[in-house]
Amino acid sequence: MKYFLYVLIACCVLVTTSNATTQTGLELIKPKIVGGELASQDQWPWMSALVSTYNDISTSLELSGIEYKTTYFTNGPAGTVSALLVDCGIGDNQCEQTTNKICLIARGEVDFSVKVNNCQAGGGIGAIIFNNVTGHLNGTLGEDFTGNIPVVGISQLDGAALLNQLNSMATIAVAAQSTLVQSSSCGASFIGEKWLITAAHCLEDANINFLKVNVGEYDLSNGANNAKAIRRIYIHPNYNDGIAFDNDIALIELVDTIVHPAVTLVDLDTSRQLALVNSAATVIGWGNRTAYGASDEPPANDQPDKLHQVELTLLSNELCKEKLAQAYSVFQNANILPEQVGLTDSMICANYLGGGKGSCQGDSGGPLLVNTNLGWQQIGIVSYGIGCASADFPGVYARVGKFTQWINNITTGIAIDPIHVFAITPQNTAQTTSLTVSNNSDFTANLTFTLLTDSTSSGFSVDSDECTTLAAKQSCQLQVDFDAATSGQHNAQIIIQSNDINIPTSHAVISAEAIAANSAINTQLSNGSTELLWFSGGDQPWLLDNTESAIISGDINDNQQSAVLLTFSGAGSLSFEWSVSAEENTDNPDEPYDGLFLFVDGKQVNFISGEVPYTPVTLADLTASDHQILWLYQKDDLTSAGKDQGALRNVVFTPTAIIPPPPATTPTTKKSGGSIGYLSLLIFALLPFRYRAVKNSR
Incomplete structure (x- = not known):
């Protein structure tokens, strides 16, 4: 099954x-x-x-009455040319017999700019570069490109088709301005x-x-x-x-x-x-x-x-x-x-x-x-x-x-943001968010909000003061709080009821996961530091690996996750080494099947997948505030590979050194008011430094 x-x-x-x-x-x-x-x-x-919209240079290619999809090369010249098509291989040498012709060039080994220059040096008046892998071609000719013939990119499939139509008349165009x-x-x-x-x-x-x-x-x-x-x-x-x-x-x-x-x-x-x-x-x-x-x-x-x-x-x-x-x-x-x-x-x-x-x-x-x-x-x-x-x-x-x-x-009727998932939360820490509630009916509605939880969930609350009465076509913000008093997964529904049965309502689903403090990890990785507090949980907590003085993710199943989280305060840098042995998506490495993910203050910043040995990472320039660093080993619904785990060691937080102001020197003169004037200058000189320090702590 x-x-x-x-x-x-x-x-x-x-x-x-x-x-x-x-x-x-x-x-x-x-x-x-x-x-x-x-x-x-x-x-x-x-x-x-x-759709997503963006400014781009339009390009085109027409041959034998067929229009082919083309792409623009950054820093490519504008122009429109019509000429016979000639094969120039990969364009690694000056292309022969190309005078007043369009060069068809394969991608591979040589810079795009070199290919185009070799085409132009042989007398070519335009170039078409086709991909050597599936998909359309995107590239740049570089800021130093000096050629002046139009260039377009096409797919590998279209390139193969054009190789069968050499000596046919082709027309390529590159617009002068973006649209x-x-x-x-x-x-x-x-x-x-x-x-x-x-x-x-x-x-x-x-x-x-x-x-x-x-x-x-x-x-x-x-x-x-x-x-x-x-x-x-x-x-x-x-x-x-x-x-x-x-x-x-x-x-x-x-x-x-x-x-x-x-x-x-x-x-x-x-x-x-x-x-x-x-x-x-x-x-x-x-x-x-x-x-x-x-x-x-x-x-x-x-x-x-x-x-x-x-x-x-x-x-x-x-x-x-x-x-x-x-x-x-x-x-x-x-x-x-x-x-x-x-x-x-x-x-x-x-x-x-x-x-x-x-x-x-x-x-x-x-x-x-x-x-x-x-x-x-x-x-x-x-x-x-x-x-x-x-x-x-x-x-x-x-x-x-x-x-x-x-x-x-x-x-x-009454619409609400339908889904909210709180970030993984250290136990005994509170989070809050706001969900938008909109009255899409034509009538003013008096609303009540009820939390419906399962028997194992707790910690949710709502503040509906702003949304008790909501006029037609208006919106309000429903405050939702989660107090992570109990570790584990928590789920709830927010049920909306209206005083008018003719105004339909909707509901929202919210969820949160609280993870517990882990004294064993504190001992293993914090080296006696009281600044660093470790928490772990998810479907399985992280475990000690004494052979490597490290910690490893828990033994989880498909579609599960194992989390370890570090909290500390202050400006500085955090360094660590991480490793993973997991199923890798070799077809699309940017979308891993299983892997170890890094979140800094709630935002994913990196991940590793496949077979990655211990690799050092430094998070520099952390500001003077509270920080939560989360390492999350996560599996998809598919199979496993390797050891199927992530690992972490040598975690060190280095606070930013605070440079004290220079000591005040005793003025040599004892003229009345001399020392006061000097101290006034000193105070004004120090104000910008102190202001920056306060500002960075926000």
Whole structure:
């Protein structure tokens, strides 16, 4: 059963910019449109894109009537040229027979600037550099680049295609000035006024200062200026990104209400009826367009700028469970039962008979649509899948009919920030936060707030004075406190009630973990210092390793963590050595499977994963305040590797030396007032020093 859970996690979607393959061989994917066709520009006016916008130099490449996706090289010259294409290898020497031609150059071994200069020295008037690994090429020609021919970058796949079209006429262009462009991460659907729905996994750790929404988007290559600012995000409070992506839905509230066509949602009963009769459904998005199976290596990225669509068939959950169980059983050579596949009532499946068509990488959060007697309506949200458009593994979508009440509660009633996780807290330490409560109804509401905890949780309290009476369209701050009197994991719900039964309400989920003082670690690592206090806990506390005069993380299972925390006060530097032996994500090292993470005063600043021997680290310039340094060994839901532990030793805090002011000297003159005048100058000279010291302590 445990091994099966590995597989189920592998199918789930993460919001990353690259694919990752799990150790089971099943592909971890973001959904995309595969085997579809170009959508009509005006057919899906509610379709929206989650985007980041930035200034960039626009580039282009056209050859034989085909436009290829290109990237800009920093410090590259502007210009537009049309000429025959010639192969220049990796550009390590002056390219021959390139007079008045465009050089096609492979990435590898030689600096980009050298490649371009070798092209120009041979008479080339433009250069195209293609990648030697999967994905598009990003690079710089350097601040000292002196060439003057335009240069663009393309993918490895497109480079291979161009090698088959040598001596064809190509046109490349590099703009002289930057323009605002956008990069899409997920899709979304506009449901009216200032609200959109998307997948919860698209918004984990999202920063609304950088993320925007382009409502009614069709072509991502233009329209970045139309992107709308986000006011608030509401991830479903029961969203589960663990064993299965359950309740994978979120609401986005825009800063401003807009007038725009909106999609309507299929109710729960209708969604079940449509699935039972295997109704046709259409999924749309900007995702990759190449299918691959669960065991295959992911293909090169092929995400279009223009919206695509594909028609699929809905499946009942019973049929989908059977198909998934059969596919898992074959893949794992094990007997997987339908009830073990993790499909819940909040999900709905769709596939294409024979495979080759479906949603996959890049389409997360976008709509699954059905054409009913009320017109096009949304029945699902692109959530997760295994492989891409596989005949064996149906795609899984969040069933929007399951969430219509929750959506209504947020958009027309009392909404609250749905999830808050307090930082790991030393025992007997208090934390506080504020959750925003908004009255999205048209009426003033008198509100009460109740904490609902389980039998083992305690320490939470709320101060609702500011939110007792809340006018229509107004917000307030609900203060939530956690007093870590008892170690362990603590969970609670904040239930909101309104005096008006016509004003719906929502709830929030809060959690905190308190860890206990550890005298054994104090003795091992503090060397008698009373300034350093150690705490440890989590699913298992850290342990002593006397052979190394070190401490090691506890023996935890999948999806667990072991924490050790150091508290001290004052300015100075902290040095230590850390080590880890853990499962490493070699495909994407920036997103480790298991690893040892470092947090400084609540912010993650570093991590190590894989096989890392003891390595020294120094945290310099710590300010004169209270500090909490947390080392967290954390495991994902997958397999283990190596010793499966982190280690720590030689922890030393070095306070900043305080330089005393120079002593006052006795004046040699005894004239009346002489000494007073001298001391006045001394006091004024010392004031800036003292002010800086006070300021740094804040």
